[in-house]
Amino acid sequence: MGSDPLRPTQKGKNMYDYLIVGAGLYGAVFANEMRKAGKSVLVIDKRPHIAGNVYTEEVEGIHVHKYGAHIFHTNNKEVWDYVNEYAVFNRFTNSPVANYKGELYSLPFNMYTFNKMWGVVTPEEAAAKIEEQKKEAGITEPKNLEEQAISLIGTDIYEKLVKGYTEKQWGRPCTELPAFIIKRLPVRLTFDNNYFNALYQGIPIGGYTRMVANMLEGVEIILEEDYLADKEKWNGMARKVVYTGPIDAYFGYELGYLEYRSVRFETELLDQPNFQGNAAVNYTDRETPWTRIIEHKWFEFGKDEEGNDLPKTVISREFSSEWEKGSDPYYPVNDQKNSDLYHKYKERADREEKVIFGGRLGEYKYYDMDQVIAAALERAGNEY
DSSP: OOOOTTSOOSSOOSOEEEEEEOOSHHHHHHHHHHHHTTOOEEEEESSSSSSGGGOEEEETTEEEETTSOOOEEESOHHHHHHHTTTOOBOOOOOOOEEEETTEEEESSBOHHHHHHHHOOOSHHHHHHHHHHHHHHHTOSSOOSHHHHHHHHHOHHHIIIIIHHHHHHHHTSOGGGSOGGGOSOOOBOSSSOOOSSOOSEEEOBTTOHHHHHHHHTTTOEEEESOOGGGGHHHHHTTEEEEEEOSOHHHHTTTTTOOOOEEEEEEEEEEESSSOSSSSSEEEEOSSSSSSSEEEEGGGGGTTBOTTSOBOSOEEEEEEEEEEOOTTSOOOEEOOSHHHHHHHHHHHHHHHTOTTEEEOHHHHTTOOOOHHHHHHHHHHHHHTTO
């Protein structure tokens, strides 16, 4: 029995081949592949909507990225071809702007950035200025993130465009953050402000929710169901379970809590057509409490699906915070303590014969969208 993913089924069958916990990208792709293979599938999600963190909702004709900006980018042609089966993508290119105390800089670091920072005009001048600052700093073995960043791009860019933003993101001084967080920083000696160095890039026309709904077409879905509240009941309904929630929550946090950074959003509908003229503006000084402001209409060029200019706009201010139980986990804290704890949980997960752990939370891993899809396709392929 199939159902419209936006109109969830209230009562499922007694037994399925696969119960999929989570209707985000990993769960949707896995469910889609199993349905195509002729398997019976039930998807449940504790949220009142499908699409997980890529969920978009329409406000005044604007597709608002409710859980933060998601820009699809990939060099993987297989994944690009796959998503294009379920959505038509526009030609959006991510070119964020950095606002440092009212000074505007182009990101990622490129010739526009260096011209504004130092007045240099040629790539040779820019490279010389960066080298001069790196040499003055004299850092040979970076001991923390601050030293690592300065050894890569010099003091001026670090102070204005890296330090404050990074400290807000992580909630601690750069001198207390490990150097490996910034293995490299992109320095482009060209006038190229395309943030992602990816062959394929864009936003699904109609929003991500529609794309995920297309993936889930013909799959039974029950929303607002908490799998962990009655795990045994749900496990008894399927031959196998695909779990995309937090791995530590699955085991009742018995070994301790994995740490995350969380994000809080303040979203406003404004009665004006243009707030900042760009989809993303990063606020890189320490004093501004938010990390960035997203103006959602510019992901789709400020027009509705008929091509009409939109008279209003929606903005979201993003605030980074420590994760607390009950808040949404976003970014795994990539340090040794959490890595060690995750591997203890993974040892337990590997012993769960009928449960597949997948996705950002199930694998405690930062995934871009294309990587999530590739991982789900690979894991589903192992089930055939």
